[in-house]
Amino acid sequence: MKTKKMVVMVLAAVLVVAFAATGAFAAFAWYDATVTASAPGYGGAGPSGATDTIFVLTHSATTKLFTNKQFKAWTGRQKEMLAVALTAMANGKKLRVYVDLAAAAPPPIQIMMLLP
Numbered sequence: 723m724k725t726k727k728m729v730v731m732v733l734a735a736v737l738v739v740a741f742a743a744t745g746a747f748a749a750f751a752w753y754d755a756t757v758t759a760s761a762p763g764y765g766g767a768g769p770s771g772a773t774d775t776i777f778v779l780t781h782s783a784t785t786k787l788f789t790n791k792q793f794k795a796w797t798g799r800q801k802e803m804l805a806v807a808l809t810a811m812a813n814g815k816k817l818r819v820y821v822d823l824a825a826a827a828p829p830p831i832q833i834m835m836l837l838p
Contacts, residue, residue: 753823755781757817760807762801774800775794775803777803779791793821797830
């Protein structure tokens with residue numbers, strides 16, 4: 723009888739952990755967007771001490787999931803993403819970004835690509 727109770731308790735614990743962990747996984751997805759603005763991080767020396775490279779993007783789909791929403795560059799990719807965003811702005815191109823819209827604001831963009 724004790725073995726049966728132990729098995730039930732272990733299974734219950736596994737199920738609790740499994741269901742609790744599902745919210746921890748990021749919901750990253752691809753989105754096509756236009757760049758409204760972009761700004762490099764201040765390296766901690768700016769008025770707000772900001773170090774994030776910020777992008778303001780608008781979803782390009784017919785049903786827009788975000789409009790003029792701020793995003794930040796993934797840590798370690800700030801210069802490269804800023805170059806891609808500025809190129810898109812200068813040439814009237816769109817971007818494709820890989821981001822979790824549900825992440826804390828501003829959500830970090832993991833991958834950014836220039837669309838033809």
